[in-house]
Amino acid sequence: MPTNTPVAFLGLGLMGRPMAFHLLERGCKVAVWNRSAGKTAGFAEKGARVAESPADAAKGAKLVFTCVGDAPDVEEVLFHDLAGATTKADLGTLFVDHSTISPAKAHDLEVSLRDEGFRFLDAPISGGQKGAIAGQLAIMCGGAEADFAEAEPVMRAYGKNIVHVGGPGMGQVCKACNQVLVVANIMGVAEALNLAKNLGANPEKVLEAVKGGAAGSWSLENLGPKMIAGDDSAGFYVKHQQKDLRIVLEAAREAGLPLPGTALIHELYKIVQNRGGDEKGNHCLFRALEVMKGSDWRAE
Amino acid sequence: MPTNTPVAFLGLGLMGRPMAFHLLERGCKVAVWNRSAGKTAGFAEKGARVAESPADAAKGAKLVFTCVGDAPDVEEVLFHDLAGATTKADLGTLFVDHSTISPAKAHDLEVSLRDEGFRFLDAPISGGQKGAIAGQLAIMCGGAEADFAEAEPVMRAYGKNIVHVGGPGMGQVCKACNQVLVVANIMGVAEALNLAKNLGANPEKVLEAVKGGAAGSWSLENLGPKMIAGDDSAGFYVKHQQKDLRIVLEAAREAGLPLPGTALIHELYKIVQNRGGDEKGNHCLFRALEVMKGSDWRAE
Numbered sequence: 001m002p003t004n005t006p007v008a009f010l011g012l013g014l015m016g017r018p019m020a021f022h023l024l025e026r027g028c029k030v031a032v033w034n035r036s037a038g039k040t041a042g043f044a045e046k047g048a049r050v051a052e053s054p055a056d057a058a059k060g061a062k063l064v065f066t067c068v069g070d071a072p073d074v075e076e077v078l079f080h081d082l083a084g085a086t087t088k089a090d091l092g093t094l095f096v097d098h099s100t101i102s103p104a105k106a107h108d109l110e111v112s113l114r115d116e117g118f119r120f121l122d123a124p125i126s127g128g129q130k131g132a133i134a135g136q137l138a139i140m141c142g143g144a145e146a147d148f149a150e151a152e153p154v155m156r157a158y159g160k161n162i163v164h165v166g167g168p169g170m171g172q173v174c175k176a177c178n179q180v181l182v183v184a185n186i187m188g189v190a191e192a193l194n195l196a197k198n199l200g201a202n203p204e205k206v207l208e209a210v211k212g213g214a215a216g217s218w219s220l221e222n223l224g225p226k227m228i229a230g231d232d233s234a235g236f237y238v239k240h241q242q243k244d245l246r247i248v249l250e251a252a253r254e255a256g257l258p259l260p261g262t263a264l265i266h267e268l269y270k271i272v273q274n275r276g277g278d279e280k281g282n283h284c285l286f287r288a289l290e291v292m293k294g295s296d297w298r299a300e
Numbered sequence: 301m302p303t304n305t306p307v308a309f310l311g312l313g314l315m316g317r318p319m320a321f322h323l324l325e326r327g328c329k330v331a332v333w334n335r336s337a338g339k340t341a342g343f344a345e346k347g348a349r350v351a352e353s354p355a356d357a358a359k360g361a362k363l364v365f366t367c368v369g370d371a372p373d374v375e376e377v378l379f380h381d382l383a384g385a386t387t388k389a390d391l392g393t394l395f396v397d398h399s400t401i402s403p404a405k406a407h408d409l410e411v412s413l414r415d416e417g418f419r420f421l422d423a424p425i426s427g428g429q430k431g432a433i434a435g436q437l438a439i440m441c442g443g444a445e446a447d448f449a450e451a452e453p454v455m456r457a458y459g460k461n462i463v464h465v466g467g468p469g470m471g472q473v474c475k476a477c478n479q480v481l482v483v484a485n486i487m488g489v490a491e492a493l494n495l496a497k498n499l500g501a502n503p504e505k506v507l508e509a510v511k512g513g514a515a516g517s518w519s520l521e522n523l524g525p526k527m528i529a530g531d532d533s534a535g536f537y538v539k540h541q542q543k544d545l546r547i548v549l550e551a552a553r554e555a556g557l558p559l560p561g562t563a564l565i566h567e568l569y570k571i572v573q574n575r576g577g578d579e580k581g582n583h584c585l586f587r588a589l590e591v592m593k594g595s596d597w598r599a600e
Contacts, residue, residue, distance in 0.1 A: 103499055126513050138513045140506075163509035166501055173501040174509050177492040181515035184491065187561045188484025192477035195548070198555045199403055201466055201473040206440075209463035209474050213426050213438045215481035217517035248495070255498045258592040261487045264564055292558040 004028060005154060008057040008064045010077050010085065012039040015098070015125065016067035018132040019158040024048055026157040031057040035068075054078070058085035058093065063154060067098040067125075070243065071105040079112070091117040096151050098139075100124045102247045103169040103176065104254065106142065110168035119147050122168065123155070124175035128235050136160040140178070142170035176251055179244045183265045183282070185219035190286035193227050198293070203228045223283035232299065234281035241282040242269050275299055304328060305454060308357040308364045310377050310385065312339040315398070315425065316367035318432040319458040324348055326457040331357040335368075353383035363454060364389060367398040367425075370543065371405040379412070391417040396451050398439075400424045402547045403469040403476065404554065406442065410468035419447050422468065423455070424475035428535050436460040440478070442470035476551055479544045483565045483582070485519035490586035493527050498593070503528045523583035532599065534581035541582040542569050575599055 004027045009020040012034040023030050024046045031049040033056070034040055040050045051057035054077045058064050064085050066074055074097055078085050085095070095113055097106070097120070106122035113120040121143035131137045139159040141148050148164040155162055165174045192215075196206040207224050210216070226233075245266045252259045271288035272280065276299035280287075287297050304327045309320040312334040323330050324346045331349040333356070334340050340350045351357035354377045358364050364385050366374055374397055378385050385395070395413055397406070397420070406422035413420040421443035431437045439459040441448050448464040455462055465474045492515075496506040507524050510516070526533075545566040552559045571588035572580065576599035580587075587597050 126510070126515070128514070131513075138509065140509045161509065161512050163505060165505045165509055169499075170501050170505075173496060173499040174506045176499070177496050177501070177506050178510045178513070178515045180492040180495060181488040181510060181517070181520065184484055184488025184561075185515070185517055188481045188488075191484065191559050191561050192480040194557060195480060195552060195555075195559065196473060196477050198557045199469075199473040199476070199551060201470045201477070205463060205465045205470075206474045206477050209438065209440045209461065209465055210426070210478045210481060212461050213431075213478070214428070214518050214522075215426070215478045215485070217481070217485055217519075218514050219517075220481065222514070251499060252495060255495075256593065257494060257498045258589065259491050259495065260564060260568065260589075260592075261484075261491050261561065264560060268560065289558065289560075292560075293556065 005062045006060050007031070007154065008033070008051070008061040008085065009067070010054050010057060010065065011067040013067065014129045015132045018129070019067065019098070020048070021046065022135050022158040023154070028154065028157070031061060033057040053083035054080070054085040055083050055088040058089040061089065061093060063151060064089060064093055064095045065098060066095065069099065071101040074099050074101060074109065078109070086113070086116055086118065089118065092119065094119045094121065094147055094151060096121045096123050098123055098125050100175055100244055100247065101172060103172040103251055106172040107169040110143065119144070120168065121147055121151055122171040123151070124171055126175065126178050130235065132158060139163070140165050140171045140174035142166055142168050142172060176248045179241070179248055180259065180262050182219070183241065183245065183285070184261055185217040186223060186283055186285050187265050188217070189219050189224050190227060190283070190289055193224060194286060194289045194293070219283070226281065226283055227286045232277070232280040232284050232287070234279060236282045237279050238269060238272050238282055238284060239278040242266065242273065245269070305362045306360050307331070307454065308333070308351070308361040308385065309367070310354050310357060310365065311367040313367065314429045315432045318429070319367065319398070320348070321346065322435050322458040323454070328454065328457070331361060333357040354378070354380070354385040355383050355388040358385035358389040358393065361389065361393060363451060364393055364395045365398060366395070369399065371401040374399050374401060374409065378409070386413070386416055386418065389418065392419065394419045394421065394447055394451060396421045396423050396455070398423050398425050400475050400544055400547065401472060403472040403551055406472040407469040410443065419444070420468065421447055421451055422471040423451070424471055426475065426478050430535065432458060439463070440465050440471045440474035442466055442468050442472060476548045479541070479548055480559065480562050482519070483541065483545065483585070484561055485517040486523060486583055486585050487565050488517070489519050489524050490527060490583070490589055493524060494586060494589045494593070519583070526581065526583050527586045532577070532580040532584050532587070534579060536582045537579050538569060538572050538582055538584060539578040542566065542573065545569070
């Protein structure tokens with residue numbers, strides 16, 4: 001599909017806004033919509049059509065992207081009786097959902113859309129707001145190969161590592177796996193640096209000594225220094241991490257698969273949440289360990 | 301200290317043997333000793349002096365390296381009444397212990413050796429047999445700055461990232477942190493790939509999609525493919541991993557520090573050990589998850 005394809009982008013949050021701007025920069029004809037209208041600021045000036053509703057945005061679009069919260073939000077944006085995107089979209093339109101929802105829900109969406117004559121890819125993203133702004137997101141896609149081939153060149157506007165993982169729902173399965181890895185690595189960094197500090201070692205020296213070997217991870221290099229500095233600011237919110245882990249653990253439960261580590265981490269994040277940390281960074285798992293050790297930490 | 305310094309190397313196991321050979325290649329005058337004499341094969345031909353006992357090996361050495369099992373082994377090699385290295389070593393000799401033992405024990409050793417007029421560095425290593433053979437070990441050192449400066453050029457024979465972490469015991473603290481990171485990362489990879497498989501995704505595709513981002517780690521890239529292939533062979537034994545975690549958890553307990561993740565992983569490895577997996581690789585934590593899911597896996 002050429003990059004000047006008419007597309008709609010629904011959901012202009014921390015991630016969606018920079019993604020939609022990248023589509024405009026690539027030369028796409030973009031219609032945008034957001035639930036709270038303030039987020040559409042700046043789009044008209046760049047040549048986007050600011051739509052009244054998802055339905056309005058979807059008119060004439062070949063591709064309709066969604067980037068909202070959880071499954072109920074996606075469902076409303078797509079299927080609302082009066083204003084949902086499917087009410088005005090052309091038959092055959094390809095819907096691409098960048099939200100993180102459960103694999104089962106993604107599968108249901110694909111079936112519902114196909115029943116109505118549309119097509120669907122689940123395409124959750126990773127890389128944070130930083131990745132969205134830089135146009136360097138990882139995109140994990142589930143759906144038909146031909147649909148992936150059609151959407152992929154357009155997603156290149158904001159994606160870097162764009163992988164077709166498998167059939168419907170497999171993008172969300174991959175995202176679930178991604179989140180399991182992210183939080184396990186964070187837990188390791190949090191425990192290791194707390195251990196270093198409590199046993200009298202300089203955590204910066206420890207980080208330097210171990211990062212290049214079998215202990216190394218993205219989390220150690222990128223989040224370790226924030227933990228050492230006591231910087232709680234968010235690259236990815238604790239509350240969103242917890243939503244994603246809830247999805248992971250539900251999917252695992254449905255499959256009868258124990259995930260003891262992920263389940264423990266989900267519990268530990270509650271210590272952070274119960275002290276006001278919902279909008280702190282997901283590396284603040286280290287605060288849970290500090291609290292368990294006796295600290296009075298609360299989010300400011 | 302020049303690289304032709306007379307040194308002793310005590311303990312020629314999987315790690316010690318290639319390390320001692322590297323010292324010979326660098327031009328050191330090396331005396332070697334091993335508890336079971338068979339491991340000294342090949343050393344005389346390369347110009348080493350094969351000693352009768354630790355005491356015999358330590359005669360005339362400026363540096364005495366130990367690379368044995370746990371703290372009681374180190375103590376015996378150094379302090380045995382009749383054959384211990386300290387019985388024949390010159391006053392002022394610098395002892396460098398590459399074994400992984402507890403930080404508290406390393407601290408005790410330093411005090412004991414200093415009381416007898418010797419010097420000591422705790423210098424545990426990371427990188428596995430592969431790293432020892434390649435001469436690319438990470439070495440985490442605790443002790444006096446001047447002693448580190450003296451030993452460092454000699455350790456370059458087999459070390460790459462050689463860091464002076466802090467005072468006595470701090471090398472072992474660093475190694476403990478290293479092991480916490482290693483097993484947390486392994487747990488993440490094991491849970492993520494099990495999840496992928498159980499939810500119908502191709503684990504190779506998942507690995508490809510996520511390894512370059514925030515989910516990335518040495519474990520994912522190096523041990524993920526072994527888990528996917530069902531290859532249980534060891535780079536690092538489960539039994540040694542468990543010994544190291546026991547040291548970590550004891551040190552944390554003494555400091556009153558909870559390490560919930562590491563404690564859980566130590567329990568999960570018991571599933572692998574109870575099915576004959578002591579000499580399988582530490583990535584076989586994924587077998588514990590398979591067993592929890594219903595698999596009949598036993599080590600062959």
